[in-house]
Amino acid sequence: MDCMCSKKRRPRGDGDMYLPRDRHGHNSVVPRLPSKKKLSSGITRCDPAPWHPERHFCESDSAPLRINDRVVWVSDHGPEYGTVRWLGHLHDTSEDLMVGVEFDNQVGTGTGKYRDRQLFEAQLGHASLIPLLGLLKADDYLGEQAPVDYGNSCFYTSHIDRRLKLPASSHFQEFYEDKQKHGGSSRGLPQPTSDAVNHVNPLYEKRQALNAQAEAKVSGERRQTSEKGNCTTNNYVSVLGETDADVVELCGVNRGIQGHHNSCYLDATLFAMFSCTNLFDDILNRARDPDSDIPQYEKIQEVLRDDIVNTLRRDRYVPSKNVMKLRQLLDDLGCVSGLTTEEKDPEEFLNSLFHALSVKPFLKLSSQQETHLYQLFVAKNEKLEIPTVQQLFHQSIYECKLKFQRAPKALIIQMPRCGKQFKLYDHIVPSLKLDITDALEDAYRFCYVCGRQATLECWECFRPEVGLECTSYCDSCSKTVHQHKDRTDHKQEPLLIKDSLRMDAPLRREVMDLFAVVCIETSHYVCFVKCPVKNKHTWCFFDSMADREGGEDGHNIPKVDNYIDADTWFGPKGLDKLSEMIRDDKSKILPGMTRRLLSDAYMCMYENKFVKQYE
Known part of the structure; x- marks a missing residue:
């Protein structure tokens, strides 16, 4: 054996x-x-x-x-x-x-x-x-x-x-x-x-x-x-939506995080990160390091864990006063001003939170930079009428000439847009699976032609509609492909694989799973979250300010809905259906939730379940 x-x-x-x-x-x-x-x-x-x-x-x-x-x-x-x-x-x-x-x-x-x-x-x-x-x-x-x-x-x-x-x-x-x-x-x-x-x-x-x-x-x-009344690390609270009955209990009025004073950027982000996944739970439980962590570390962590995350998972509802505690603590640090009253973007909140809790960057890039978020920097390609996140991710890696040093456990991708003012594409389809194999340094690659182990990479062979897969070849196929008159001048580079990977690493593609999408429309953030119901494709939609009671002196009412059209719009079938609607100029009549998902995606969150086990 x-x-x-x-x-x-x-x-x-x-x-x-x-x-x-x-x-x-x-x-x-x-x-x-x-x-x-x-x-x-x-x-x-x-x-x-x-x-x-x-x-x-x-x-x-x-x-x-x-x-x-x-x-x-x-x-x-x-x-x-x-x-x-x-x-x-x-x-x-x-x-x-x-x-x-x-x-x-x-x-x-x-x-x-x-x-x-x-x-x-x-x-x-x-x-x-x-x-x-x-x-x-x-x-x-x-x-x-x-x-x-x-x-x-x-x-x-x-x-x-x-x-x-x-x-x-x-x-x-x-x-x-x-x-x-x-x-x-x-x-x-x-x-x-x-x-x-x-x-x-x-x-x-x-x-x-x-x-x-x-x-x-x-x-x-x-x-x-x-x-x-408050949960502690000794009493772990399970994530939401693990069974059909749990999904029913999660959905409804006064569910989720209550919005207050422009808090939707924070409400949607926290719900996406903690409601139905434990991917970021290590942030909640790491003990303070007196040599490197700030004095406010334990208080910020306690409020996030006990007053927000565990309260959400236990009661399925978090009052706005609990969230205001966290906003005030982060605002007092002075890294980002106006966190208690002004409109902000999710990345501003995340950068402030990750800095306060000394969260290690999820990404290590070939440029020696480290980061928690990955912004898609791409030029608009007219061939991509309706791009997927997979296509834009590959295009961004190609245009920036970057690679990941290792597979991350979490990948938070910002779409190519600037708030509500600018969108590079009218519609972007979130990819349920994100293949990052060809974006990794020192990883096994597959020949685009024959499927065997690749030994060479040619950036000039890149095609946006195909992706990074078409840049890797074995010696034999590369020689054949580059005999074509349009490719004779291409410069190929050898793929360098670490010896430690050559011995035992299995030939497999590195694929990450989508678990949340944060969306923005007219300065208001909402999110879609995948429920971890076994062997099912169940998604819910969360809005921290779905309704309001009492006028100016009243309060917002949060709501969670079951997004029953997930199977229709996620994946190739949804892309084909959307393309047909655009050709017939019917894209404006997309159902409400679906329109927000496909037209207003701001941030997509992916997890690597294989890497997650060991970090």
């Missing part, structure tokens, strides 16, 4: 496999579960979760684990937590259902590659393959709440009742009994009856009691915190 697990090989045998190491470097072997069953016909090596006619279940539908589930594997030195990245079979090893796990700690030795195939992607040294029966779901494992010094054998017994629930059928029972005859593990099976199990029951009962005490203590702490 290549890269996936420990390189200290055990003697080859039927169904040999390599398992993760504990953090002390020792291999810890979970018994293999052999089977006499033959492979189903037509199943090839490394199949991800195939259908098994003889067992009457499809592992992708009925397996107890799913991709991205959190799991625990226990070594001789304690539990190791990880995330499921792959499920399937290794048919040159055994018929057991295998789980590709990306561990939080460095207990593997690879990046997710098995022999010559990249099964999944993981940080170097964190990937391992483990039999299904060698894992527990993290939610079922209570080890973190009440650490107890217990023997290695106790773990398997003390967690039998919280095991993974495997498909129940006569065929599976036969499969299990077949394994038992050959010395397989009894972990995860209905009723433990061995002497070893009975012997450790007293320890198991003691552990259960300790876990119950720990749960009671944690619950008590949460009640006390809740009674105080």
Whole structure:
């Protein structure tokens, strides 16, 4: 096995496999579960979760684990937590259902590659393959709440009742009994009856009691915190919109952040950054550094975290007085004047906030500059009647001759416009996926012609309607392409790849996901935010001043709406539909929310979920 697990090989045998190491470097072997069953016909090596006619279940539908589930594997030195990245079979090893796990700690030795195939992607040294029966779901494992010094054998017994629930059928029972005859593990099976199990029951009962005490203590702490009214870092509040029911609860009148005294620039930005994503939560929880942080650091952080973010996530509503506290604190710093009363732009607020909280820049550019925001500087291209953010991003990289030194966890892109006065394009379609592969220094690139690894870059081959992809070639294709009379004078540069990347980095495209769009119309900012409902494309629209009550002496009423047309207008179908409306001069009759999304986009926010895990 290549890269996936420990390189200290055990003697080859039927169904040999390599398992993760504990953090002390020792291999810890979970018994293999052999089977006499033959492979189903037509199943090839490394199949991800195939259908098994003889067992009457499809592992992708009925397996107890799913991709991205959190799991625990226990070594001789304690539990190791990880995330499921792959499920399937290794048919040159055994018929057991295998789980590709990306561990939080460095207990593997690879990046997710098995022999010559990249099964999944993981940080170097964190990937391992483990039999299904060698894992527990993290939610079922209570080890973190009440650490107890217990023997290695106790773990398997003390967690039998919280095991993974495997498909129940006569065929599976036969499969299990077949394994038992050959010395397989009894972990995860209905009723433990061995002497070893009975012997450790007293320890198991003691552990259960300790876990119950720990749960009671944690619950008590949460009640006390809740009674105080303000959330703290010890009582994490989940983001909004994680389920359909949560989205329904989020939407409505008096939802979101209440606007007051020209605060919409701040309201929309904060809602976009914190309501439905935890991408920026490290800003809320970093302890103050007395050597570098300002004296007001803790107060500003506390107001942002407790009075705004956690209040929003807990109550789904933040009164304007809470936001005014933050505006006053930032205004007192003097970096940007008029934050409590005047109209401002989101970047002015963000620059002030990031400076006050010493937030490290998200972007490191090839020009050696560092920045939190990326402004699209582009000349208008008449060939792009309705550009996408992807096209404008590539054009900006090309025209500025810049690259990113590394993939960022967050990318906040400012559209090519200046407030409400100037818009380079009447319509811009936000790209749901932003491919930044060709904007990275020292990253693997793909040949535009054949798709193999690129070795050369030609800036002069750039075409705005195609993007940066058409600037990278392998040696062979570059030679062919540049034989054309229009390209014989092009200057090509070799792509420099760091040696550390050549060895283990998987050939994959670096793609970021859109999670928020801040828009402006007649000096008023609103935002669209993606709700993290699993396997759904759900967006909501937020306006901190959707209505008003009481005239001049009254107050604004914030509102959150479900943007039900998201599937219609995001992506290629929306672009085609918009192009047709523009040709027929019907673009002015776009639905209200859609018009604001496509005509008034001011700032698009993207996240890199892969990088986010490690920063």
